[in-house]
Amino acid sequence: MGSGSDGVKTRSIRGVNVYGAYKGNTMTPWKNSRNEGREGDAVDKSKAKHWIDMPNDFRDEKTPDDWIPRDGRMVRLTGRHPFNSETPVDEMNKEGFFTPPNLHIIRNHGAVPQLKWETHKLSIGGPLVANSFELSMDQLTKDFPQTEFPVTISCCGNRRKEMNMIKQTIGFNWGIGAVATCIYRGVLLRDLLIHAGLDPSDTAGRFVEFIGTEDLPNKAGDVGPFPDEPWGEKCKYGTSIPLEKAMSMADEVMIAFQCNGDRLHPDRGYPCRLIIPGYIGGRMIKWLSKINVLPHETHNHYHYWDNKYLPPQITAERAAREGWWYKQEYIINELSLNSVITYPNHGESLPVNEYIDSTLTLRGYAHAGGGRPVTRVEISTTKGEWWDLAEIHRTEKPNPYGKTWCWVMWSFELDCANLQDEIWVRAWDTSNSPQPENPVWTLMGQSSNHLFRVKVSVNKPENGVAAYKFEHPTQPGQQSGGWATRTAEKVASAGYGPIDFEE
Amino acid sequence: MGSGSDGVKTRSIRGVNVYGAYKGNTMTPWKNSRNEGREGDAVDKSKAKHWIDMPNDFRDEKTPDDWIPRDGRMVRLTGRHPFNSETPVDEMNKEGFFTPPNLHIIRNHGAVPQLKWETHKLSIGGPLVANSFELSMDQLTKDFPQTEFPVTISCCGNRRKEMNMIKQTIGFNWGIGAVATCIYRGVLLRDLLIHAGLDPSDTAGRFVEFIGTEDLPNKAGDVGPFPDEPWGEKCKYGTSIPLEKAMSMADEVMIAFQCNGDRLHPDRGYPCRLIIPGYIGGRMIKWLSKINVLPHETHNHYHYWDNKYLPPQITAERAAREGWWYKQEYIINELSLNSVITYPNHGESLPVNEYIDSTLTLRGYAHAGGGRPVTRVEISTTKGEWWDLAEIHRTEKPNPYGKTWCWVMWSFELDCANLQDEIWVRAWDTSNSPQPENPVWTLMGQSSNHLFRVKVSVNKPENGVAAYKFEHPTQPGQQSGGWATRTAEKVASAGYGPIDFEE
Known part of the structure; x- marks a missing residue:
């Protein structure tokens, strides 16, 4: 049976006083606070790779993304454009814990926005923010304390091809490579919200909305369920989380502007993106431009019409007709085991x-x-x-x-x-x-x-x-x-x- | 197939604008803050029953618990003493959401401590508390804001008999009645800790320990793994949680002194107990006497030698010999689905x-x-x-x-x-x-x-x-x-x- 009757790797546990030995290498929480010693303690950052010198890929010629350097080893899943691609499994095996940024899963809904560090602005506002403000990238990276830690990002469509083999879903064929791990540096959302005058102890019933830059098709058509937000043909990608989560020091929600020590790759949200550790990639808004504090969840189309685990009875027609996209039970936020x-x-x-x-x-x-x-x-x-x-x-x-x-x-x-x-x-x-x-x-x-x-x-x-x-x-x-x-x-x-x- | 091809109850969803209808009766978070309107909004408290007029049970005669009023309908699982009992399923079906306190699952390790409201003290201290203090029950109930909400408590041994039918475990035969729901009133642990001088934003690497009153056998024998806590033959029941959780407004950890509007039943921790909503009953210390803030998890015997989901390979002998009781991977804190x-x-x-x-x-x-x-x-x-x-x-x-x-x-x-x-x-x-x-x-x-x-x-x-x-x-x-x-x-x-x- 497997590795013999013992079967269990005991990780250097000897004798009776095992707790001391156990503490060293597994699950005992750190004693360091966020801003002291975390980097070095967390992981050996020197092993993380950079995307700057990646191999070229010529498949983007004559697409809107022809200006973007991409790694030719990536497995493309939706033709040449938009760029949806996953890590080859052999490369995963070579790299281990840290994924080189150029081999990181990419899920793009359309053309990559051509944003510039010098001109991009991030606004913090909404009806519950007394002190709305707008930040340049230089302000974001200079005016607030920074933090850095590794995060695994996965599209929740990872392993979808296995489901498509049972019956075709409305999604494309991810294999097992839609998940990867890099080190992100950024500013805690909490710090930005406190700067905007919000009180970490007054979070009940409030939400933080995040809006990206892309103009994407609004698949719902011309009638949305929210009277206060009539949609046109196009809308931005967005989502929201409870303000309590945004303020939680334990949850470490971050506005990131670096990956493995480099600026973000254009495919990964340059110049800044949302990182919600423990959530699915689909909620971590790339090319982030707006943060709004609201007295309700976002009304953004993509918050509802994507990332849902509907019961198997529910077809596309029935989902639209019976309002299943708006049922909170079936929303996917946290990554699945x-x-x-x-x-x-x-x-x-x-x-x-x-x-x-x-x-x-x-x-x-x-x-x-x-x-x-x-x-x-x-x-x-x-x-x-x-x-x-x-x-x-x-x-x-x-x-x-x-x-x-x-x-x-x-x-x-x-x-x-x-x-x-x-x-x-x-x-x-x-x-x-x-x-x-x-x-x-x-x-x-x-x-x-x-x-x-x-x-x-x-x-x-x-x-x-x-x-x-x-x-x-x-x-x-x-x-x-x-x-x-x-x-x-x-x-x-x-x-x-x-x-x-x-x- | 079940209730027909539809199969799904749609809860009054009509037309396109389903979100409004949906909001009313399901999962949209409250807008009320903790201390305004929660009781009335949460549940119709008038339906909750009291334990005062329960039927008598004569099975406790000549046991240390002969002074305790108990409901004769309860299903006793460990003979007459100690009192471990569950709700009869027919009574569950009659009562529904609210369990009458006299029909609530009881898990007692030994004789029930005979505590008095007038003399019981709750101390808040430990090495990380600058302002240690002790509270009488009158002080606890008069000097702090109170909160009240319903909580389901379950012994994590619920349904153990099904596992015992595969192979005998070291636990007794719970059926499906080791779970129940009542309304608890008490003081948020957060408020006590803030009163003790702790800072809700300085919680990293800190833990809150809870100690009960009972003197229980120390099953580990005379050698424990923690040199700073040599154990004798007896110890108190205890546990700890991260200070971050204790301080979380969302997690609502409570020191409770009322159940369904009455003082706690002696079997349920009178005069006060810990309520950690969402955790297993085994962590919600009854007859609570001490709260300590520590720079590490508690070293209490029962925190480790109980409530563990060890892999099936691990026998009692092997668990003790190889230190499995101290492996953090297998600790049970949150209740299982x-x-x-x-x-x-x-x-x-x-x-x-x-x-x-x-x-x-x-x-x-x-x-x-x-x-x-x-x-x-x-x-x-x-x-x-x-x-x-x-x-x-x-x-x-x-x-x-x-x-x-x-x-x-x-x-x-x-x-x-x-x-x-x-x-x-x-x-x-x-x-x-x-x-x-x-x-x-x-x-x-x-x-x-x-x-x-x-x-x-x-x-x-x-x-x-x-x-x-x-x-x-x-x-x-x-x-x-x-x-x-x-x-x-x-x-x-x-x-x-x-x-x-x-x-």
């Missing part, structure tokens, strides 16, 4: 002779949302009958309030005698619940976080040597391959079911 | 003739933890192949920060044509994840929250009329009955598995 196997990658082939009496080191990532630390990563080679604990490599220390914002890398020494049929992985977080076993289909194909399964078979490759062959459920975009793409092996889906969708 | 069917109750018998062409109203409760609202309750009559949405009855409004502390009652109109084999229920919360399908066994049998299954069969009862017969998985304590108690029908347990436990 998730984990995948990145090594062996899809298509990996390993000689049986070499491994049969040995172990294979499985590797992957796992993350939770909402600041909840990942507490377990488990591997099953018995289709869920038995699970062994993988070793979690904790690069990030929890913040002084016990919250974590980053993925963890994990590894597991698999006894190859157990290498048969399938390898499953699942994670747990501090809410004491594992990832769901089965997918629950949903119209937008988001929060796809059922347990990840890699199929193993013994093949006879071209050179005549028998090899273990590894097969992931899918490959990103229109790439072929993956066991879930074969009709006969589709996942039995709890919540989807063999039922007619009535309209 | 859970839901059960309370009607039909176990053993319910309904005439087929009467129901076959009609519907049956299923009912039950669902709750999450950590303030996360329950977002879906779903019913399956197809063993998880398809799920329909149940109607959620929201008695509690979210607090001004969007958090909810209470269970919800739910109902579902089941088309009896679909009444065959099994009825399953599962809930979801705002973390966008459903309850796990399968149980994951654990040494203490806590956080037992896999989906709840009721078996249905058609029987011919004594009067000759065919009847639907309903069977829950277990019955509490040593009561017989329940499909999970029959060896042949034990749950296939993900994470438990048919493996030898090596020692």
